[in-house]
Amino acid sequence: MIFKAVRVPFKSGRYAVILNEEDASELGVREGDRVRVRFGRTGVVATVQITREIVERGFVGLTDLASRELGISDGVEVDVYPSPKPKSVELIKKKTRGEKLNQDEIRKIVEDITNNALSEVELTAFVISSMLRGMDFDEIEWLTRAMIETGERIEFDRGTVVDKHSIGGVPGNKISLLIVPTVAAAGLLIPKTASRAITSASGTADTMEVLANVNLSVDEIKEITEKVGGVIAWGGATNIAPADDKIIRVEHPLSIDPRPQLLASVMAKKGSVGAKHVVIDIPVGEGAKIEKMDVGRSLSNDFIELGRRLGLNVMTAITYGGQPIGRAIGPAIEAKEALKTMEDRHGPSSLVEKSLGIAGILFEMTGIAANGYQHARKIFESGKTLEKFREIVAAQGGDENIKAEDIAVGDKTYTLTSSVEGAVVSVNNKSIVKIARTAGAPKDKGAGVYVHKKRGEVVKAGDPLLTIYAEKEWKLDNAIEVANTERPIVVSGMVLEVHGKRGV
Numbered sequence: 453m454i455f456k457a458v459r460v461p462f463k464s465g466r467y468a469v470i471l472n473e474e475d476a477s478e479l480g481v482r483e484g485d486r487v488r489v490r491f492g493r494t495g496v497v498a499t500v501q502i503t504r505e506i507v508e509r510g511f512v513g514l515t516d517l518a519s520r521e522l523g524i525s526d527g528v529e530v531d532v533y534p535s536p537k538p539k540s541v542e543l544i545k546k547k548t549r550g551e552k553l554n555q556d557e558i559r560k561i562v563e564d565i566t567n568n569a570l571s572e573v574e575l576t577a578f579v580i581s582s583m584l585r586g587m588d589f590d591e592i593e594w595l596t597r598a599m600i601e602t603g604e605r606i607e608f609d610r611g612t613v614v615d616k617h618s619i620g621g622v623p624g625n626k627i628s629l630l631i632v633p634t635v636a637a638a639g640l641l642i643p644k645t646a647s648r649a650i651t652s653a654s655g656t657a658d659t660m661e662v663l664a665n666v667n668l669s670v671d672e673i674k675e676i677t678e679k680v681g682g683v684i685a686w687g688g689a690t691n692i693a694p695a696d697d698k699i700i701r702v703e704h705p706l707s708i709d710p711r712p713q714l715l716a717s718v719m720a721k722k723g724s725v726g727a728k729h730v731v732i733d734i735p736v737g738e739g740a741k742i743e744k745m746d747v748g749r750s751l752s753n754d755f756i757e758l759g760r761r762l763g764l765n766v767m768t769a770i771t772y773g774g775q776p777i778g779r780a781i782g783p784a785i786e787a788k789e790a791l792k793t794m795e796d797r798h799g800p801s802s803l804v805e806k807s808l809g810i811a812g813i814l815f816e817m818t819g820i821a822a823n824g825y826q827h828a829r830k831i832f833e834s835g836k837t838l839e840k841f842r843e844i845v846a847a848q849g850g851d852e853n854i855k856a857e858d859i860a861v862g863d864k865t866y867t868l869t870s871s872v873e874g875a876v877v878s879v880n881n882k883s884i885v886k887i888a889r890t891a892g893a894p895k896d897k898g899a900g901v902y903v904h905k906k907r908g909e910v911v912k913a914g915d916p917l918l919t920i921y922a923e924k925e926w927k928l929d930n931a932i933e934v935a936n937t938e939r940p941i942v943v944s945g946m947v948l949e950v951h952g953k954r955g956v
Contacts, residue, residue, distance in 0.1 A: 453475070453478070453479055453531070453532055453533065454529050454530070454531055454532075455475070455510060455511055455512035455529070455530055455531075455532050456510060456511050456512070456527055456528070456529055456530075457491075457511070457512055457514055457519070457522075457524050457525075457526065457527070457528050457529070457530045458507065458511050458512070458513055458514070458526050458527070459513070459514055459515075459516075459519045459524075459525075459526055460506065460507070460513040460514065460515060461516075462513075462515045462516065466498075466499065466517065466568040466571075466572075467496045467497065467498035467499065467515070467517055467518045467521065467568050468498050468499045468500075468501055468515045468517075468518060469487060469489060469498045469499070469500060469501070469512050469513060469514055469515070469518060469532070470501045470502070470503055470506055470507045470512070470513030470514075470515075471487075471500055471501070471502055471503070471507065471512055471513075471532075472502075472503060472504070472507050472508060472509045472510075472511070473502050473503065473504050474509055475509055475510070475512075476500060476502045479532065479533070479534065480534060481500050481534055482500070482502070483500060483501060483502050484499060484500065484571060484573070485499075485500045485534065486498065486499060486500065486534070486535040486536070486537065487500055487532050487533060487534055487535055488532070488533055488534075488535040489512070489514070489518065489522065489530050489531070489532050490530060490531040490532075491522045491523070491524050491528065491530045491531075494521070494522050494523065495522075496518055496521050496522060497535050497538075497569055498514075498518050499571050512530060512532055517568070538564050538569045538570070539560060540560050540561040540563075540564040540569070540570065540574075541570070541574055543557045543560060543561055544561065544574060544577050544578045544581065547578065547581040547582060547585055548577065548581040548585065549585075550585045552588065552590075552591065553591055553594075554594075555590075555594040555597075558591060558594040558595050558598055559594070559598045559601075561578060561598075562595065562598035562599060562602055562695045563598070563602055565578075565695040565698050565699065566602045566603070566694050566695045566698070568698075572702060575698065575699070575702050576702045576706075579699060579702055579703060579708070579710060579713060580706075580708075582710055582712045582713065583708060583710035583711075583712075583713075586712070587712040589754075589757060589758070589761070591712065592712050592715050592716055592754075592758060593758065593761045593762070595712060595713075595716040596715070596716040596719050596720050596723070596758065596762060597762070598695070599693040599695050599696055599716055599717075599720035600693060600720050600723045600724050602693075602694065602695060603690075603691050603692050603693045603694045603695070603720075603724060604670045604690060604691040604692055604724070605670075605692075605724050605725075605726070606643060606670055606673060606674050606692075606724065606725045606726050607726055608641055608643075608674065608677070608678060608726050609678070610678070611639075611640070611641040611678070612640050612641065612728065612729070612818055613640075613641045613642070613643065613725065613726045613727050613728055613729075614635060614640050614641070614642050614727055614728070614729045614730070614731075614814045614817070614818060615642060615643070615644065615722050615725060615727035615729075615730050615731075616628070616631055616642075616644070616730065616731045616732070616733065616810055616814065617718050617721070617722065617730070617731075617732055617733065618732075618733035618734075618735065619714065619718070619732070619733065619734055619735070619741060619742070619751075620647075620652065620735075620741055621735055621740040621741025621742065621773060621881075622735045622737075622740050622741075622773040622776065622777055622881060623652060623653055623776040623777070623781040623881055623884050623885050623888070624776035624777040624778045624779070624780055624781045624786060624789075624803075624903075625656075625735070625777045626654075626656070626659055626777065626778065626780075626786045626787075626789065626790045626803065627733070627777060627803065627806050627807040627810065628644055628646060628656045628660075628684060629656070629659065629660065629684065629787070629790040629791075629841070630790060630793065630794065630803070630804070630807035630808075630811075630832070630837060630841075631807050631810055631811045632644050632682040632683075632684055632841075632844065633682060633794075633837045633838070633839075633840035633841035633843075633844060634807070634808070634811040634828050634831050634832055634836075634837045634840070635681075635682065635811050635814055635815075636680065636681030636682030636840050636844070637681070637831050637836040637837060637839070637840040638815060638820055638827070638831060639681070639820075640681065640814065640818060640820070641677050641678070641681060641682070642677070642681065642682040642683075642814075643673050643674070643677040643682070643683050643685075643725045643726075643727075644656075644682065644683060644684045644685070645673070645685055645686070645687035645690065645692060645721055645725060646660065646666070646684055646685065646686060646687060647686075647687060647688075648686060648688065648894070649893075649894040650700065650704050651704070651707070651885070652885055652894075653781045653782050653783075653884075653885050653888035653889055653893040653894060653900060653901070654781070654782055654783045654786055654888075654893055654894045654900070655894065656684065657684070657685070657686035657687075657688075658783045658894040658897075659783050659786045659787050659790070660684040660685075660787070660848075661686070661783070661897075662783050662784050662787040662859060662897055663787055663791070663845050663850045663851075663854060663859075664684075664844075664845045664848035664849055664850030665848050665849040665850065666684065666685050666686040666689070666848070667685075667686055667689040668683065668685040668686070668689060668690070668848065669689070669690060670690050670691065670692065672685075673685050673690070673725075676844075676847045676848065679847060680840070680843045680844055680847045681840065681843075681844075682840070682844055683844060683847070683848065684844065684848075685848070687721060692721060692724045692725065693717070693720040693721050693724055696713075696716075696717045696720060696721065699713055699717070700717070709741070711751070711754070714751075715754055715755065715758050718732065718755070719755070719758050719759065719762060719764070722764060723762055723764065727764065728764065728765060729764075729765045729767075729814060729817040729818055730759065730764055730765070730766045730767075731766075731767050731768070731769060731810050731813045731814055731817070732752070732755045732766060732767075732768045732769070733768075733769050733771055733806075733810060734748050734751055734752055734755075734768055734769065734770050734771065735770075735771050735772070735773025736748040736770055736771070736772070736773050737772055737773035737774030737775070738774045738878075738881075739773075739774060739775075739880055739881030739882050740773030740774065740881060741773075742773070745770070748770045749770065751768075752768040752770060755768055756768065765817060767813055767817060769809065769810055769813060771806055771809075772802075773881075774879075774881075774907070775802075775879040775881065775906055775907055776802075776879065776881065776884060776903055776906070777800075777802050777803055777806060778790075778793075778799070778800040778802060778803035779800055779902055779903045779904070779906070780900065780901075780902055780903075781884055781885070781888045781893070781900050781901045781902075781903070782861075782888050782891070782893040782894070782897075782898075782899050782900015782901060782921065783893060783894050783897040783898075783899075783900065784859055784860065784861045784862075784897045784898045784900065785861050785898075785900040785901075785902060785921060786900070787859055788856050788859040788861065789803070789856075790803070791841075791854070791855070791856040791859065792856035794832075794837055794838040794841055795838060795855065795856055797832065797833050797835065797838075804832070807828075807832075808825055808828040808829050808832060809825055809828075811824070811828040811831075812824030812825035812826070812827065812828040815827050815828060860898060861898045861900070861921045862891070862892070862896065862898035862899050862900070862921035862922045862923045862928075863898075863923070864921070864922040864923065864924065864925050864927075864928040865919055865920060865921055865922070865928070866919070866920045866928060866931070866932050866935075867916045867917075867918070867919045867920075868916070868917045868918050868919075868920070868935050868936075868940075868941075869914055869915060869916055869917060870905075870911045870912070870913060870914065870915050870916075870917055870943050871913060872911075872913055872943055872944075872945045873911065873912050873913050873943075873945070874910075874911055874943045874944035874945045875908060875909065875910050875911060875943065875944050876905045876906060876907050876908060876909050876911060876917075876941055876942070876943055876944075877907065877942050877943065877944050878907065878941070878942045879903065879906055879907055879940065879941050880938065880939070880940050880941070880942075883934075883935075883938035883939070883940035884901055884903065884918070884940050886934055886938060887901050887918075887920060887931050887934050887935050887938065887940060888900045888901045888920075888931075890927065890930050890931040890934045891920050891921065891922040891927050891928060891930075891931035892922050892923055892924060892927045896922070896923040896924070896927070898921060898922075898923045899921055899922050899923055899927065900920075900921050901918055901919070901920055901921070902918060902919045902921070903917075903918050903941070904916040904917055904918060904919065905917050905918075905941060905943075911943050917940075917941045917943075918935070918940065918941060920932065920935060
């Protein structure tokens with residue numbers, strides 16, 4: 453059928469069209485079915501949405517992505533006709549039955565994910581089935597290779613390329629801001645593509661964005677890395693392993709991170725940037741993504757085996773994840789803490805020791821130093837980490853002369869104090885993140901939480917436990933309510949709840 457196209461102000465990460473209910477009936481399609489839309493020699497397969505009022509009969513509404521791909525303007529005529537489901541839907545059903553997929557079948561699924569050919573329901577079915585039915589190592593390897601091959605890749609003309617990745621789950625994990633310049637200062641190349649926050653208060657890309665542009669293309673990442681040795685960029689701005697971002701989008705609402713996808717996601721991105729030596733940080737502890745040491749060790753073995761299959765030299769570091777890294781949680785406040793640590797050449801031990809420890813592992817893997825930690829500490833204490841970080845900031849379009857004191861944080865604040873004397877017995881990672889996000893992080897760069905007291909530290913009555921920062925008063929009020937309800941920091945002797953009736 454021929455329709456007149458009209459662009460609708462709906463942004464979507466996939467191709468979608470909106471049809472009038474009567475036109476859809478005549479075309480023989482239902483909500484969620486697929487149609488092919490052709491304009492001249494260009495065509496896209498799109499998912500159908502049905503309306504009674506938004507689009508009139510004889511018109512087809514095209515969302516942002518579809519209209520851009522077709523290169524059309526309002527009023528042009530397009531041909532719309534039903535399109536069958538892609539073959540990968542049957543392959544996903546095969547996985548739901550617990551059957552093993554072969555390499556070509558996995559490649560087909562990943563291609564359809566990359567090309568937005570699968571609906572949200574179909575993609576979710578793939579993620580859930582691989583979580584419940586599992587994937588063997590052949591399937592995980594093929595999934596990783598397909599993710600690499602269906603995206604852009606970076607090939608460097610010189611130097612030894614290394615990388616690091618944290619599986620996340622610990623607030624304040626800003627270590628990349630110290631590791632990247634330390635490693636680059638030693639002469640290695642480290643093109644760090646980082647994530648934005650999904651459930652955390654700040655991803656590495658959110659924190660770095662306070663200081664510099666992180667929306668870099670693959671060509672820009674290569675150019676900057678070859679120029680100054682390192683980069684900290686948002687992976688989502690590139691076309692590196694594009695299927696991964698689409699998979700993450702359906703995992704987020706369900707708060708799941710299936711092991712096959714986790715392994716493939718991390719290693720695809722490392723393989724795509726040409727890394728030969730990779731360190732994987734696996735935080736383990738109460739309130740972290742992984743709470744049990746045996747689970748951490750099992751995952752560590754999986755990363756090493758997958759790296760072997762892909763030709764990557766992989767080492768893992770199981771790190772303490774039972775409380776925040778450093779004391780700052782939130783984009784601007786984390787950037788401030790990281791920069792201050794580099795300026796002073798000392799800072800919170802959890803931040804400094806973890807950063808230098810992981811940088812040191814990379815130095816030992818590449819043969820730069822027999823004692824990698826000591827070599828990393830020497831670079832850090834000499835001021836070369838700060839010097840290189842400023843070069844990276846400048847290369848990414850930021851102000852190389854910015855100081856920690858120049859970084860603005862939210863001006864609406866509230867400090868939670870201790871009602872008793874004692875010692876901190878627990879810091880609840882999830883509660884800290886919840887408070888920071890309620891205060892506005894990561895969208896509001898100045899929002900976040902500063903933890904004054906961590907586990908084992910002595911507290912007197914009236915001492916500050918944490919300070920909340922917000923850019924808007926109403927968000928601060930909401931965060932205060934969460935802080936008073938959640939008990940994010942517990943001091944020995946603190947009354948947590950009272951039950952029963954008061955009085956006689």
